Amino acid sequence: MSHMGYSCLMALDRDHVLRSAAALLTRKSTATMDEVAKAAGISRATLHRHFAGRDALVRALEALGIAECEAALDRAHPEEGTATDGVRRLVREMQPAAGLLAFLYGESQLWEGERQNDGWQRLDSRIGALFQRGQQDGEFRIDLTPVWLTEALYGLTASCAWATMDGRVAARDFPTMVAELLLGGALRREES
Amino acid sequence: MSHMGYSCLMALDRDHVLRSAAALLTRKSTATMDEVAKAAGISRATLHRHFAGRDALVRALEALGIAECEAALDRAHPEEGTATDGVRRLVREMQPAAGLLAFLYGESQLWEGERQNDGWQRLDSRIGALFQRGQQDGEFRIDLTPVWLTEALYGLTASCAWATMDGRVAARDFPTMVAELLLGGALRREES
DNA sequence: CCGTGGTGAGACATTCATGTCTCACATGGG
DNA sequence: CCCATGTGAGACATGAATGTCTCACCACGG
Incomplete structure (x- = not known):
């Protein structure tokens, strides 16, 4: 069982770690x-056998975060129905990844370097397309750029993850708080 | 000129640093x-004479950020006029402090410890009161808590500061992007 | 002119996280 | 039963940022 070292056990362990x-x-x-x-229940030596160093670990977490966001996008089917509902579904599906996202958001290591993961660009494109569609369909206002709306989605997600961990926002309110603020803002709608 | 060491030159220098x-x-x-x-044009030794260590420097920056936010609040007169305009003025006045705020937002050192600066609570109260007034006056919706709206204001401010530094948002658009998203969200207003 | 205080430059020790290595042990298969 | 593999524990070296100290220098006022 020498040549299969990385195939079965290690893969499962790696994910757990x-x-x-x-x-x-x-x-x-x-x-x-x-x-x-x-925290993973292993020794530092074994941790090193999975990830060459802290840098590699953070990179792996980055990849995990991107993958989870892409999975959230897949589940949310942002191209179906109204863009508004697409955003609501997306926020709901992204909640499990919010904490990880908030962590990555603060890892300067990922953003200062020249080289950065292409995944972010893929994510930005897909999310930006959702907002753009909303604008073209007349649902969303056009004075806020899709790029900024995308950025705001990340920012509000991270902020709400923080607020949730601090107990300032209830976890069950997360989807409402983020999506409703992002979509409707603080102002009351006029009764029509 | 021995006993006045901290009064004239040092005070000015300290602020510059x-x-x-x-x-x-x-x-x-x-x-x-x-x-x-x-970056300050001084030696590491002199820097140490101003701030006992990195910790003290970050704490001083925290105090500066809080002070600038309070000054922004003072200038914005959030209790005058509509709450909506109050938020617009507040965001505009906070823009100069946005970068510093974004930095402090990511300094885990400030939030992990037990002891944390009372200034944040003072700020939260004043900003929260603005949102609460908006709700009581019927301008703002009541399903988003003032606490969350306050948190969102910080988060959007930091996000936009980041986006501005990366060139994804123009600096001159900062007040509009933050305030309009926070107030009105992405949805178009119904033509009434 | 001289003395004082603040400064810059650099040497030095310290601390801490990290990276690397070895070795004993346990488990599981042949 | 024996061997191989993965693991845990720990020792050890490394590097970087930090904190501390000394000393020469310069500008200033007396």
Whole structure:
């Protein structure tokens, strides 16, 4: 059983470690490799066998976050129905990834370098397309650019994840708070 | 001129150093003390004479950010006119502090500890009161709590500061993008 | 002219997270 | 039963940022 070392056990373990790390770093972004290992129930040595270093771990978490967002997009079917409902579905599906997203949002390591994951651009495109469709269909206002709306979606998601962890917002209200603010803003609608 | 060491020159220098540090750390939050000193045009030794350490520097920047936000609130007169216009004025006045705010937002050091600056609570109260007034006057919807609206204001401000630095949003559009999204959301208003 | 205080430059020790290595152990298959 | 593989524990070196210290210098006022 030598040549299959990475195929069965390691793959499962790796995913488990990755999710433990995500859960921990979401709460304490400065956690040390030792703490990450303990949180996953493995030793630092084994953690190193999975991820060459902290850098690699963060990169893997970045890939995980992107994958989860893309999965959320797949589940949300943003191209179906009204753009408004598409945004609501998207926010709902993104909630499980919100904490991880908030962590990645604050990892300067990912944004300062020249090289950055193409996944973000793919995500931006897909989300931006949703907002653009809403504008073309006359649902969304056109004085806020799709790029900014996309950025705002990330920002509100991260903010609400933070507020949820601090207890300032109830977790069950997350989809409403983010989607309703993003879509309708603070102003009351005129009774028509 | 021994006993007045901190009164004239040092005070001016300290403020200059603080603002240089804010400008640098806004762009590169991981800048080293050496880089901060160089950016301020002083040596690391002198930097240390102003701020006992990186921790103290960040704390001072926190106090500066809070002070600038409170000054923005003072200038905005949020209690006058409609709450809607109050929010617009507040966002406009907060723009100069947005970069610093975005930096502080990502400094886990400030939020993880037990002890945290009372200034944030004062700010939250004043901003929350503005949103609450809007709700009581029937301008704002009541299904989004003032606490969440306050959090969203911070989050959108930080997000837009980021987007501005990356060139995804023009600096001159900052007040519009933040205030209009926060107030009106992405949806078009019905023509009444 | 001289003394004082603030400064810059640099050497130095310290701390901490990280990366690397070895070795004993346990488990599971042949 | 024996061997191989993955693992945990720990020692060790490394590197970087930080905190501390000394000393020469310069400008200023007396």
